[in-house]
Amino acid sequence: MSTLDHTLKPEPAVRRLEVITGTGRRRRFSDDDKARIVEETLAPGAVVSEVARRHGLTPQQVFTWRRQARGVPVVAPIETTQFVPAVIEAPAPEPACQRVRPSRRRRGGDDAGVIEVEIDGVTVRVGRGAEAKTVAAVLRALKSGA
Secondary structure: OOOOOOOOOOOOOOOOOOOOOOOOOOOOOOHHHHHHHHHHHOOOOOOHHHHHHHOOOOHHHHHHHHHHHHOOOOOOOOOOOOOOOOOOOOOOOOOHHHOOOOOOOOOOOOOOOOEEEEEOOEEEEEOOOOOHHHHHHHHHHHHHHO
16 A cells, blocks of 8 residues: 555645734834834944844835934935026127138137136136036035035
């Protein structure tokens, strides 16, 4: 006789059935609760994931609360374009008798296409081909040092 039982009816297995009676909506934490949980993570030797697990949270949520407590924006703010007044100085007209037409047409002088920005007495000249990231980094550095 074989130890395997080849029947079409399997024996009923004990199964676990979980009934959720709550509404399943997001939990809301008061500022005091958030502060208390964040304070637990700042204790010497504390592990954020353990603290989060103890309170039924994800570590990402606790790290977000820590950033908020430090004042660091959670989402990078959208940079708005700021305009500054542009001053255009027209060159003084040359007297008609001194005008000399160049025999060859020039494509532009040394300062053609140059942008000049002055911040607190520091002048930055941006020429053609300058990368926008580099220019933005220089202007941010000047602005923060002002």
